[in-house]
Amino acid sequence: MAENQLTEQKLKYSKYVAEIGWGPESRNLTREEVVEKRITPPIIGDGFNLPTATHHIESWIIPEPKAFSAMSPKGGIHKHLDCRPPGMFAEDDETSMLDNSPHYHTYDEVYLFTGTNPYDNLDLGGEVELWLGLGDQAEKFTFTKPTMVHIPAGLVHGPLVFRKVNDSARPISWVVFYDSPVLSNVHVRMLPPDFKQLGEEE
Structure with a gap:
């Protein structure tokens, strides 16, 4: 040609x-x-x-323990490490919640968690915690191997916490596929009663 x-x-x-x-x-x-x-x-x-x-x-590249579950201080849950730069959400805004507090979507979503060890692609390289369901009906899932999660439309999900990252030079990879060209979250103000913030583990 x-x-x-x-x-x-x-x-x-x-x-x-x-x-x-x-x-x-x-x-x-x-x-x-x-x-x-x-x-x-x-x-x-x-x-x-x-x-x-x-x-x-x-x-996402997750090189160190990180949580995506914070609500604004007036929502009752203290603000902690998130990807958003300071000042993105007003401290005195009672309705403001960071992006990965418990929420649901009107479209299906898929999470893909993998490691980045080129010599062992079955090594996640840490520990990930994800809650599915609402409030005291939520179930906790803990992953230490590469994992895919299908989140149907309407299913409340979160908090999501990367509890451990074994080696910052080989971070955890988290990829989100959302079945719509534009993402929209519907947040709920109800954490699972057994959820512990990052750093509050027993």
Whole structure:
């Protein structure tokens, strides 16, 4: 095939390809701030990046224990380490809750937890805790091996806690597939009664 025909072929399908980067909450951060604050912003791709996309996808690298379960202080649960930069949520906003407090979606979602050990891809490299269900009906799942979780529309999920990361040089990879081009969360103010914040383990 002639070179100009190859060029035309690439242009013809370019609408299906787009560079992706940090999500909107983190785009104003510099790489130096990310390192200094020990923030791990996700790489996000969805309908905002690529109009033809039918899914929202997040790719996280988790190099140290981290929890995604905080509500605002007035919600009764103390604020702790999260990927969001300080000031993203008003401290005095009683309705403000960080992104991975217990919540549900109106579309299906899939979580994929894997390790990054190139010589043992069955090694998760740590311990992940995920709660499924609402309040005192919630069930706790603990993963130490690569795991996939299907979260049907309407199922409350969270807190999500990376309890252990064995080696920061080989972090845990967490990928989120959401069955819609735009992510939306419906938060609930009900933690499982047996849930312990990161650092409160017995």
